[in-house]
Amino acid sequence: MNNIMLSEKQKEVVSFGKGSLLVKASAGSGKTRVLTERICMLAKSTKRRILAITFSNRASEEIKNRLASIDDTLLEKVYVGTFHAFCNYVLEKHGAAIGYKELPHVFSEVEDRMRIVEKAIADTPSLRHLYESKNEKQRNQYKSKSLDVISTIKREVILDEDLTRKINDDEILLYYNYREIMSSLNAIDFDDLLFLTYKLFISNTNIAALYRRNFEYIFVDEAQDLNRAQYMVLRSLTSDENKNVMFVGDSNQSIYGFNGSSSDFMNLDFIQDYNPKVFVLNENYRSTKTILKYANQIIPNSSSLDEVVLEGVTKELCFESVEKETLWVIDKIKLLLQQKKVKDIEGEICTERIAILARNKYVLLPIEERLKKENLPYYYKSSSKGLELSSLSGSIFNLALQVKGNSKDRLHLSQLLNLLKLKNVVSLDDIIKRLENGSIYFETILTILNLKEDGSNFKLCIRQLLSKITNKLLHADENELHIAYSDFNEILNHWLNYEKRTLDRSLISFRNAIALGQTFANNEDKGITLSTVHTMKGQENDIVFLIGMDDMTFPDYRAIEKGGVEMQQEKNNLYVAVTRAKRYLFVTYPLSRIMPWGEVKKRVKSRLLPK
Numbered sequence: 001m002n003n004i005m006l007s008e009k010q011k012e013v014v015s016f017g018k019g020s021l022l023v024k025a026s027a028g029s030g031k032t033r034v035l036t037e038r039i040c041m042l043a044k045s046t047k048r049r050i051l052a053i054t055f056s057n058r059a060s061e062e063i064k065n066r067l068a069s070i071d072d073t074l075l076e077k078v079y080v081g082t083f084h085a086f087c088n089y090v091l092e093k094h095g096a097a098i099g100y101k102e103l104p105h106v107f108s109e110v111e112d113r114m115r116i117v118e119k120a121i122a123d124t125p126s127l128r129h130l131y132e133s134k135n136e137k138q139r140n141q142y143k144s145k146s147l148d149v150i151s152t153i154k155r156e157v158i159l160d161e162d163l164t165r166k167i168n169d170d171e172i173l174l175y176y177n178y179r180e181i182m183s184s185l186n187a188i189d190f191d192d193l194l195f196l197t198y199k200l201f202i203s204n205t206n207i208a209a210l211y212r213r214n215f216e217y218i219f220v221d222e223a224q225d226l227n228r229a230q231y232m233v234l235r236s237l238t239s240d241e242n243k244n245v246m247f248v249g250d251s252n253q254s255i256y257g258f259n260g261s262s263s264d265f266m267n268l269d270f271i272q273d274y275n276p277k278v279f280v281l282n283e284n285y286r287s288t289k290t291i292l293k294y295a296n297q298i299i300p301n302s303s304s305l306d307e308v309v310l311e312g313v314t315k316e317l318c319f320e321s322v323e324k325e326t327l328w329v330i331d332k333i334k335l336l337l338q339q340k341k342v343k344d345i346e347g348e349i350c351t352e353r354i355a356i357l358a359r360n361k362y363v364l365l366p367i368e369e370r371l372k373k374e375n376l377p378y379y380y381k382s383s384s385k386g387l388e389l390s391s392l393s394g395s396i397f398n399l400a401l402q403v404k405g406n407s408k409d410r411l412h413l414s415q416l417l418n419l420l421k422l423k424n425v426v427s428l429d430d431i432i433k434r435l436e437n438g439s440i441y442f443e444t445i446l447t448i449l450n451l452k453e454d455g456s457n458f459k460l461c462i463r464q465l466l467s468k469i470t471n472k473l474l475h476a477d478e479n480e481l482h483i484a485y486s487d488f489n490e491i492l493n494h495w496l497n498y499e500k501r502t503l504d505r506s507l508i509s510f511r512n513a514i515a516l517g518q519t520f521a522n523n524e525d526k527g528i529t530l531s532t533v534h535t536m537k538g539q540e541n542d543i544v545f546l547i548g549m550d551d552m553t554f555p556d557y558r559a560i561e562k563g564g565v566e567m568q569q570e571k572n573n574l575y576v577a578v579t580r581a582k583r584y585l586f587v588t589y590p591l592s593r594i595m596p597w598g599e600v601k602k603r604v605k606s607r608l609l610p611k
């Protein structure tokens with residue numbers, strides 16, 4: 001257990017017994033810590049299990065690691081995962097009850113869903129005509145908008161019988177067509193994971209009852225990011241007799257409105273079914289005085305400064321151009337690294353203690369370029385890493401794996417054929433006949449054909465393929481072979497991570513685990529962290545540079561156009577960014593920016609920053 005003493009308020013939350021509680025915890029007030037310690041305390045006292053729902057895979061991993069470091073048998077009693085991962089777990093076990101005889105394949109790629117919605121539009125006569133009259137850019141916008149409509153139906157949990165009251169007839173037809181195509185491919189999307197689980201629970205009350213009996217306590221981390229579908233799944237998991245739910249979150253950190261989430265669920269009126277006891281944690285244990293004063297100017301009274309001792313450093317700086325801003329950041333980093341020891345930071349400064357954050361990834365590109373030039377180590381923080389393949393053979397394997405795991409998957413079969421430049425082929429058995437015997441593509445497909453459905457020979461097959469590639473490399477030093485070698489190693493690593501966490505294995509469940517970001521190794525990343533603010537949520541660093549704080553960049557110009565809730569979310573996003581800093585915070589902005597089309601635009605300080 002963490003040696004640092006819990007505060008009295010934190011102790012009260014940790015030791016709270018049965019019943020529901022709503023913990024309103026401001027940034028850095030120790031909510032993750034309180035959550036972990038309470039899980040640990042309850043796991044020892046209950047004979048049943050505990051469900052801990054987090055908002056990201058990273059947060060799940062952190063809680064799991066903290067629990068395992070206390071006692072690794074704890075994890076046998078606690079399911080820790082995101083809502084999506086939990087719903088996937090439920091559907092893997094009980095999907096047959098709502099008609100999924102075979103495990104559905106989670107289509108996570110937006111490009112795949114765009115293709116499917118395009119087909120759905122083409123199948124909807126009243127929309128097809130309108131769609132065909134548009135240019136390519138407009139068509140893409142139309143497809144994205146259509147996907148939004150479909151997502152909203154699922155996120156808002158609108159059942160078929162209520163559709164006519166909420167959306168127009170064309171949209172209903174489009175939604176039905178999309179659903180039919182997905183079903184013909186035995187595929188589901190991320191929104192389906194939640195929506196279908198909810199449907200499963202309401203149509204099979206015995207299955208819902210099983211989960212209610214199984215989990216005695218439920219924890220919902222980042223409750224300000226709940227959406228309706230998630231809330232409805234949660235409702236199905238609790239009953240009048242069993243309402244031991246801990247909601248913990250901070251409405252000032254609500255930044256996922258674009259995903260249909262709403263901080264309403266931090267509001268007692270919205271969760272009155274649970275009648276939770278409210279606790280407020282507002283002492284900040286993370287940041288120094290100057291940082292908190294700055295954060296309190298963005299969101300007034302968000303943190304109490306009473307117990308904060310260290311001053312730290314907070315500076316806002318403005319530069320003529322992005323180039324000057326970039327150079328200053330790099331010079332400052334080099335200086336801090338040279339100084340090694342600075343006021344209010346214990347121990348030596350190293351690159352791992354520094355983070356550079358921005359609203360959007362493109363803002364980080366000039367910094368990345370410069371870091372490379374200067375040979376300073378850095379990495380991009382990512383919320384979950386899927387397979388990152390660079391070779392053609394790797395992509396062929398990835399597509400063929402999907403086809404092998406899901407025989408109805410014509411979508412990826414046609415992508416595979418495109419990649420191999422083949423026509424009039426309908427199966428993997430036919431594909432291999434058309435490839436040159438012994439070529440790397442032939443070996444790749446052969447490996448897929450040899451895989452058993454339950455994955456029991458997966459490691460063996462990939463290792464055999466790797467040794468074939470090694471042999472080939474002795475005779476031909478081809479670039480594709482080198483990249484393929486590294487790709488198949490990456491695939492093997494993902495499998496090994498999957499294998500560790502799953503007993504009930506299959507090729508399609510492996511693909512789904514990849515889609516859900518559950519198979520990447522959460523290795524300690526080395527160097528300076530580069531991250532968007534969204535991805536940095538829940539994390540902290542001693543020294544934070546928040547760059548690109550010019551208006552239109554942060555807040556994002558689209559949010560300015562829309563105003564209202566979107567601007568509130570931008571403000572929350574800034575608050576999240578600023579409160580990631582433990583000791584030093586540097587906020588910078590340029591007075592000019594070169595736009596992607598070459599025009600130089602004047603910029604001003606972000607309207608969200610303190611005046």
Ligand SMILES: Nc1ncnc2c1ncn2[C@@H]1O[C@H](COP(=O)(O)OP(=O)(O)OP(=O)(O)O)[C@@H](O)[C@H]1O
Pocket residue numbers: 004005006007010025026027028029030031032033034250284285286537538539540579
């Ligand atoms: N009682 C305490 N005494 C000293 N340090 C503490 C205490 N509780 C938490 N901390 C430290 O404060 C920091 C913030 O804690 P934690 O990450 O749990 O906060 P959080 O509320 O989840 O933050 P956020 O929502 O901003 O991500 C951590 O470094 C943690 O170790």
